[in-house]
Amino acid sequence: MINWRKNVITKKLIRYSLHIPRYVIHTSNRNGRRESGFPILANSIPKSGTHLLINILKSLPSVRDWGNFLASTPSFTFRELSLETVRKKIEYFVPNELIGAHLFYNQETDAALRQKQVIHYFVYRDPRDIVVSEAHYLAEMNRWHFLHSYFKSLPDMESRIELSIKGLGDLPGERKYPNIAKRLSYFIPWINNGHVFAIKYEELISDKKTEAINGILTHYASKQSVLDSKENLIEQILKNINPKNSHTFRTGKAGNWKTVFTERQKDLFKEIAGDLLIELGYEKDYNW
Numbered sequence: 001m002i003n004w005r006k007n008v009i010t011k012k013l014i015r016y017s018l019h020i021p022r023y024v025i026h027t028s029n030r031n032g033r034r035e036s037g038f039p040i041l042a043n044s045i046p047k048s049g050t051h052l053l054i055n056i057l058k059s060l061p062s063v064r065d066w067g068n069f070l071a072s073t074p075s076f077t078f079r080e081l082s083l084e085t086v087r088k089k090i091e092y093f094v095p096n097e098l099i100g101a102h103l104f105y106n107q108e109t110d111a112a113l114r115q116k117q118v119i120h121y122f123v124y125r126d127p128r129d130i131v132v133s134e135a136h137y138l139a140e141m142n143r144w145h146f147l148h149s150y151f152k153s154l155p156d157m158e159s160r161i162e163l164s165i166k167g168l169g170d171l172p173g174e175r176k177y178p179n180i181a182k183r184l185s186y187f188i189p190w191i192n193n194g195h196v197f198a199i200k201y202e203e204l205i206s207d208k209k210t211e212a213i214n215g216i217l218t219h220y221a222s223k224q225s226v227l228d229s230k231e232n233l234i235e236q237i238l239k240n241i242n243p244k245n246s247h248t249f250r251t252g253k254a255g256n257w258k259t260v261f262t263e264r265q266k267d268l269f270k271e272i273a274g275d276l277l278i279e280l281g282y283e284k285d286y287n288w
Contacts, residue, residue: 037062038117038224039093043101045187047133048125049201052241054100056204056213057121059237060220061227065098072104072186078146078175080104087112105189114195119223121216122190125201126282127180127273128257131164138164147177158262165268181273188280202254204241213237 042057044050058065070089073080081089083106090112093099103109113120139151139160150168154160167179177183191198197219203212213234221227261269270286277283 037095038119039095040098040119040121040220041101041103041113042098042121042123043103043190043196044123045125045130045184046102047130047137049123049204050100050102052201052204053121053123053199054098055241056216056237058098059233059240060217061233062096062224063098064096068093068097069100071102073102073175075142075145078171078177079173080176083108090116090118093118102187104186105193110193110195119220120190120193120196121219122187122193122196122198123201123204124187124191124198124280126254126257127184127276127280128261128269128282129254130184131161131180131269132257132260135160135164146175157260158265161260161265162268165265165272179272180269181276184273184276191280205254210234210238 040057040060040063042050042053044053054065057063070086071081072086086103086109090109093116135151135157138145138147139154139157142148143152151160151163154163165180167182168177171177190196197216199212199215203209206212214230217227217230217233221230227233266288274283274286277288278285
């Protein structure tokens, strides 16, 4: 099977073409002929396993994957969407639709998602692995991203990883790319939000992934429907999920930073985001 998500141009064309059935369903709902079911959101911090989560969720009963994606800062323009724009896009979600997202937390967005009765999943990852993955992705894999030229211009991967840790100063057009701790702070409140099922990427690729997927299914069943056979569905999901099918996939390993970080980068990360690692449960102290 061809994975259309791997080709950026194909992905965009398919996404725009699928606006037609989404529009028909959205219009029918507004005219009182509402379908049963709720939208499903696969939200994440960039480079934290977005497509792995999408692959799991699109295996759920009744879910329709039309390639819809909502980012607070779209990669091409890299300008943050207004809260009103985000609200309108959420309002356009239709029942049983699967939406990928990099959505910042704020009370207005949280309220809009709850009002729409969105089944909200959120995946996050060790921030050290995020900066390594992001440095490779922005320099080598996505030439359409606004930050591509900044990363590509640097002489080596070491300097690119340091850029991902430190961020950039003032950018043109009110754009922002602050340090890794600040960037993650836009998302972290989702983790302890009572309306969100939050999960670590590492759990989804570990020996405990069956237990993690069971938790995802249990949350879905509590919101939307009773699953006929969780055991069979878990087995099918385990066969289907393959991070290599993601167009953003590089290695997908947990703890890759350990083979990459220099001592200088370790010290820099501790200075900028050492507390964050402890808060997220990836370290107990600064002795790493």
